[in-house]
Amino acid sequence: MNCIQIAGRLIGPDQPPYVIAELSANHNGRIETALQIVEEAKRAGADAVKLQTYKPDTITLDSDGEEFRIKGGLWDGRRLYDLYEEAHMPWDWHKFLFDHARKVGTTIFSSPFDSTAIDLLEDLNAPAYKIASFEAVDLPLIKYAAGTGKPMIISTGMADADEIQEAIDAAREGGCRELAILHCVSGYPAPADDYNLHTIGDMIDRFGLVTGLSDHTLDNTTAITSVALGASIIEKHFTLDRGGGGPDDSFSLEPAEMAALCAGAKTAWQALGKVDYGRKSSEQGNVKFRRSLYFIRDLKAGDVITRDCIRSVRPGFGLAPKNLEAVLGRKVTRDVRSSTAVLPELIDSWPPR
Template sequence: MTNCIRINGREIGGGHAPYIIAEMSANHNGDMGVAFRIIDEAKRAGADAVKIQTYRPDTITLKSDLPDFQITDGLWAGRTLYDLYEWAHTPWEWHQPLFEYAHKLGITIFSSPFDNTAVDLLESLNVPAYKIASFEAVDLPLIKYVASTGKPMIISTGMADADEIAEAVEAALEGGCKELAVLHCVSGYPAPAEDYNLRTIPDMIARYGLVTGLSDHTLDNTTAITSVALGVSIIEKHFTLDRSGGGPDDSFSLEPQELAVLCRDTRTAWQALGRVDYGRKSSEQGNVKFRRSLYFVKDIKKGDVITFDTVRSVRPGFGLSPKYLDKIIGKKATMDIKANTAVSAETFKA
């Protein structure tokens, strides 16, 4: 299966630092200038990519006031689905300038398409990868259509059970996707950390054999940083300029300084994992001399028998290791020895 994928030249997988995606979502709040600034700040924070969403209200839902289409609870209560997506969508005419701006800055930009026409638009912009949103993970025809582009694909798995994830993966592979990743996700906005059950991540890695990441909707970075120790290769977080901005997703998004901390701390966590290594580390070399070793604590003459009251285990570490104490006791000194002299093989007869 897939143990590494590549997006815009960046290797993503177990042997590389986590790939950090700043999800713009609806946080531009209908202002293209804000969208440009979000891209600026994502780049400045150290994110690998910024992601947008490509839909229009009429491509994602129906314009209806019937009960099925009413949102009755949560962040967006009181709106219809059509109203929400009209408010939240990224206008299609923004896509080309946003892509051009990201390219100019040197940060990868890609998107979540929500229907085939969105895929066609993104293909015209030569998008380097696709993300399937959690709510679309059951849309197997959409997944197959995305797969047919031959681009890398990331599938978010919020709300999907193990069988549904397997079906999405199968659809992607059958559709021709060669570089596939899945994200463990909880589709709550925000989601409590205790819902994340991060021990699911190693099971996903073993079960599906794919590059695996985390789409994190908690309010801080703890869950994301913890996930690094469990093997994630991708971390996605919603990103905004101002959490109190009043937009659809602002309230559960990271602000610029928090994204910078996420980028820094996840990479530090990944570096700290390292490999299995019981050897002495470079940072320890200078402190070896402060370990305990054997020292003479009394003056003794050549030929005197070394006894327990003439030798002690103390710091520093220039003498023989304390493990040799019993072998030294009862031996004879080979020379006159002053107190506070390190015990060495030359100071006694073997």
């Protein structure tokens, strides 16, 4: 499994998790809010901000038909067209947001939902593309994005293993050389017990790609846990105020929570480390508090050491307790006082042959 690179940042299992703050619809119709979200994502420690680039007319039809109306869930009863009209990021905002992200020193890219969105993002020199879960079956879109030669991340919510492979094949056929996939559950919000995080390890083995998590749960537990199972990327919706009333606010992280995610994910990755049974640097000072053998009676030179003469106690300056039986029955080489560590030079004919 190779690393990928977005705007100079290596992403893969040997690198700290790459955290993406998904701005989505959380601008709530105000470019000032969108610009502030970019700043707060940077301040919280996110590696990138991600937009969504579509218009209501490029993602659905302006229809009153029942199949174009949402039934159940967070947006129950709404027409798709009306929801996307409210939620979409106006295209003339994109340049301001890309310029602002570069000004504050953070990476910005987007999920395009049709070829015209990719054309716009290419004009802005987007460093990567993200394919949303609902578009993972749009193989022509994937191929078109792949044709830019930019790194690509594909979310796999609702996709089975065959559909994931088809999306990967389309990306490769289109020319994508740096590809990652995200395990995802396309519920808004999604319950943690739907995530089946062990799937991440299987995806890594099955597809051989940098793999991460697009997390729609309401806290950070699932996302941080995913790092221990191999996730190299974490994507979370991000807002200034969960009570802001926008379409995505209610299942998004606020700034303090995003900061906690960035810190927690990095700590989890650092804690994984490598297989290592050696003594750790933080343990060195405590070695002296291990148990060892100590004399608990005064002895004269030539006295035989019996069980009532020594004990295994803390600290650890004497012979290790595993030597107890070998010490018993031997003579001391000189006078010793109680509370003296049992050392090799105090034992006759040590070490035993």
